[in-house]
Amino acid sequence: MLEIWGRNNSFNVQKVLWCSEELEIPYQRHDAGGLYGETDKDEYLVRNPTGLVPTISDDDFWLWESNAIVHYLSARHGSGSLWPEDPATRALADKWMDYQIGTLFPAFKGALIGLVRTPPEQRNFEKIRASASETGEVLAVLDAHLEDNDYVAGPSLTMGDIALGSSIYRWLELDIERPDLPALRTWHERLEGRPAFQRTVMVSFAMEDPPRPGA
Numbered sequence: 001m002l003e004i005w006g007r008n009n010s011f012n013v014q015k016v017l018w019c020s021e022e023l024e025i026p027y028q029r030h031d032a033g034g035l036y037g038e039t040d041k042d043e044y045l046v047r048n049p050t051g052l053v054p055t056i057s058d059d060d061f062w063l064w065e066s067n068a069i070v071h072y073l074s075a076r077h078g079s080g081s082l083w084p085e086d087p088a089t090r091a092l093a094d095k096w097m098d099y100q101i102g103t104l105f106p107a108f109k110g111a112l113i114g115l116v117r118t119p120p121e122q123r124n125f126e127k128i129r130a131s132a133s134e135t136g137e138v139l140a141v142l143d144a145h146l147e148d149n150d151y152v153a154g155p156s157l158t159m160g161d162i163a164l165g166s167s168i169y170r171w172l173e174l175d176i177e178r179p180d181l182p183a184l185r186t187w188h189e190r191l192e193g194r195p196a197f198q199r200t201v202m203v204s205f206a207m208e209d210p211p212r213p214g215a
């Protein structure tokens with residue numbers, strides 16, 4: 001049985017939840033991180049020394065790093081769907097996963113942490129505005145790509161979309177200035193039509209929210 005440790009309002013945990021639900025993998029989720037704590041305990045740190053979420057255990061195989069987990073679950077359960085069999089298509093999905101973690105997140109981090117995890121009186125709005133502006137520039141690259149593609153690696157949903165969806169949901173929901181990126185919005189509307197995305201990502205992401213029913 002797949003077990004997932006992590007609060008369900010974390011965008012990195014949501015990648016794993018969404019992936020699991022798209023692939024119809026039964027799982028049990030345990031609250032950890034944020035207000036729930038647990039991640040500073042020895043029994044957690046021995047499995048994930050970063051003290052961050054998510055962490056999974058799958059038949060006693062332990063793994064942390066959200067994109068690595070999405071890769072693993074997709075390879076194991078999603079061959080031909082989330083895990084494209086064609087190496088070139090799979091490389092495109094990989095590329096957008098790397099873009100999420102290596103390009104989008106560094107740009108978006110200031111606005112995301114500033115608005116979601118920082119109390120209003122401590123917010124640095126100059127930093128938030130700079131981050132939002134840089135994120136708009138970064139996402140223009142994805143928008144241009146999506147003009148000719150329904151999903152990031154072509155005509156169907158792959159692990160590449162899974163890695164990006166929870167970040168872009170937040171980018172569209174936060175109170176920040178955004179350039180008009182119509183192809184990206186259309187892509188996001190496609191994600192919004194998916195029940196698994198609705199259940200796992202289109203939920204509140206405020207840190208102070210009470211626990212939601214676990215999946």
Ligand SMILES: N[C@@H](CCC(=O)N[C@@H](CS)C(=O)NCC(=O)O)C(=O)O
Nearest residue numbers: 010011012033034052053054065066
């Ligand atoms: N690169 C890691 C980053 C993990 C990460 O930063 N997780 C955040 C939540 S999105 C976290 O654990 N924050 C501390 C906490 O929630 O206690 C991954 O992709 O899994």
